[in-house]
Amino acid sequence: MIGIVIVTHGQFGNILIDTAELIFDSRLEATAAVSIDLKEHVETLRKKINSGIKGVNQNEGILILTDMFGGTPSNLSYSFLEEGKIEVISGVNLPMLIKAVNLRKKENDLHSMAKTIEAYGKKSISLASELVKGNKRG
Amino acid sequence: MIGIVIVTHGQFGNILIDTAELIFDSRLEATAAVSIDLKEHVETLRKKINSGIKGVNQNEGILILTDMFGGTPSNLSYSFLEEGKIEVISGVNLPMLIKAVNLRKKENDLHSMAKTIEAYGKKSISLASELVKGNKRG
Numbered sequence: 131m132i133g134i135v136i137v138t139h140g141q142f143g144n145i146l147i148d149t150a151e152l153i154f155d156s157r158l159e160a161t162a163a164v165s166i167d168l169k170e171h172v173e174t175l176r177k178k179i180n181s182g183i184k185g186v187n188q189n190e191g192i193l194i195l196t197d198m199f200g201g202t203p204s205n206l207s208y209s210f211l212e213e214g215k216i217e218v219i220s221g222v223n224l225p226m227l228i229k230a231v232n233l234r235k236k237e238n239d240l241h242s243m244a245k246t247i248e249a250y251g252k253k254s255i256s257l258a259s260e261l262v263k264g265n266k267r268g
Numbered sequence: 269m270i271g272i273v274i275v276t277h278g279q280f281g282n283i284l285i286d287t288a289e290l291i292f293d294s295r296l297e298a299t300a301a302v303s304i305d306l307k308e309h310v311e312t313l314r315k316k317i318n319s320g321i322k323g324v325n326q327n328e329g330i331l332i333l334t335d336m337f338g339g340t341p342s343n344l345s346y347s348f349l350e351e352g353k354i355e356v357i358s359g360v361n362l363p364m365l366i367k368a369v370n371l372r373k374k375e376n377d378l379h380s381m382a383k384t385i386e387a388y389g390k391k392s393i394s395l396a397s398e399l400v401k402g403n404k405r406g
Contacts, residue, residue: 138287138362139287139290139291139362140283140286140287140290141283141286142283142284142287142362145278145279145280145283146280148278148279149276149277149278149280149335152277152278152306153277153339168290197287197361197362198361198362198363198366198392199363199392199394201291201362207396208396211396211397211400213397217395217396217397218395218396218397219393219394219395219396220392220393220394220396221361221362221363221389221392221393221394222361223335223336223359223360223361223389223393224276224277224280224335224336224339224359225336225337225359226393228336241397244395244397245395245398248393248394248395248398251359251361251393252390252393254336254337254358254359255357255358255359255361255364255386255389255390255393256337256357256358256359256386257355257356257357257382257383257386258345258346258349258355258356258357258358259349259351259355259356259379259382260383260386262349
């Protein structure tokens with residue numbers, strides 16, 4: 131199973147996992163959150179991410195989800211990018227995590243799964259008033 | 269100023285606000301989180317959202333951000349949609365909240381701001397390995 135590591139400022143990743151577990155009504159296996167405290171040393175933070183990866187690694191690939199492109203959690207995660215082994219997607223939201231947990235049950239091609247989740251994440255952001263208009267048009 | 273209400277399962281909205289406050293290094297004004305506990309009665313939850321809206325309302329419009337289309341927090345929020353007054357965007361992530369806080373300082377057209385944040389949210393989700401490829405191509 132593809133491992134999932136959520137790397138964010140503070141407790142954001144932990145809460146995302148809590149919320150997904152609430153929705154699935156079960157614990158998520160091979161899923162970890164790494165909390166980035168900007169006051170800690172870069173090497174300490176890199177080690178924390180590395181431990182997060184090791185903790186969920188089942189040798190079938192790792193998907194890292196980060197909170198925001200350009201932020202420290204993303205920048206640190208980018209240094210772990212490894213073709214075919216570790217993918218990083220920034221801008222995580224709840225639908226992306228839910229989708230990742232569902233997809234990895236049947237998908238074992240990491241890059242293909244990462245592309246699907248990126249596209250799904252974009253699609254999951256919707257402005258209600260425009261949906262309503264679209265429905266009226268259709 | 270346009271008010272922002274984040275309506276989510278559990279503590280997700282509170283943590284998003286905490287994270288944004290960490291990044292801005294200041295408290296966010298006219299911003300509230302509403303925590304939806306699925307065990308509570310629908311009418312109680314609707315009242316909580318209504319209180320959240322009232323608490324941030326400065327009569328310049330309200331932007332509601334929810335965690336996931338189709339979830340109870342989104343479904344309840346949709347019933348507050350009001351043209352020109354209340355907009356709802358689902359699939360909130362950290363970049364969207366940061367953008368909303370920055371945009372409302374200069375933007376007072378609620379619908380236009382909501383459309384910008386929807387587009388920005390989609391753009392904020394990116395797969396690192398594809399960015400790298402894009403850079404190599406360029």
